[in-house]
Amino acid sequence: MTTPPPVVLFDVNETLSDMRPLASAFEESGMPAAGAPLWFAEVLRDGFALTTTGENPDFVAIARDNLRRHLAAASGARDHAEDVDRILEVFTHFDLHPDVTPGVTALSRTAELVTLSNGSASIAETLLARGGVRELFSQCLSVTDAPLWKPTRDAYAYAAQQTGRPLEELMLVAVHPWDIHGAAAAGLRTAWINRTGAAYPSCFRTPEIEAEHLVALAEILAGARG
Structure with missing residues (x-):
């Protein structure tokens, strides 16, 4: 049975923000x-x-x-x-996707929430604050302070170091298959958010969980917890 992770690590651009x-x-x-x-x-x-x-x-x-x-x-x-x-x-x-506020609210009840972006931490801070959910996240991290960008192992290892958790206790949540692949290769658990019904690239490592939005992911993990 799938167990809920201690830390849920979120990509920011497109995963949380609506870039339309x-x-x-x-x-x-x-x-x-x-x-x-x-x-x-x-x-x-x-x-x-x-x-x-x-x-x-x-x-x-x-x-x-x-x-x-x-x-x-x-x-x-x-x-x-x-x-x-x-x-x-x-x-x-940018605004948050409609599923983000209820999704992260539900996920925050069972896990520490952290962001990790290839962009600046301030963008994530502003996005979450404007959406009224910044207090649900313990940290907003950027690869600016890591050795290298995602999807290198160094980027995810930086997030693990900042949370004080081993890599395998983090679950990356992202809409980008390349991010899912990199995190899985680094030893993280992964959840792919597929809001568009797209096909996942067969060349990449398969996500542990696929969900149509963050609310569905929270329900999957809550069910596992139960």
């Missing part, structure tokens, strides 16, 4: 709405590439560079600083 407003921000800057998820995927790609060479890059610096190139491709080479700043400002005003 980025599409409108892209359109307002003369770019296609469909470019928003592509841009975010490219930020992660470039961060992962730098991580494989032993660097711990700054998320915002990569995001800015990629935005400048997207804007130049859409409307030519000129000063795009204002649009870059406006789009990045959207990151500080």
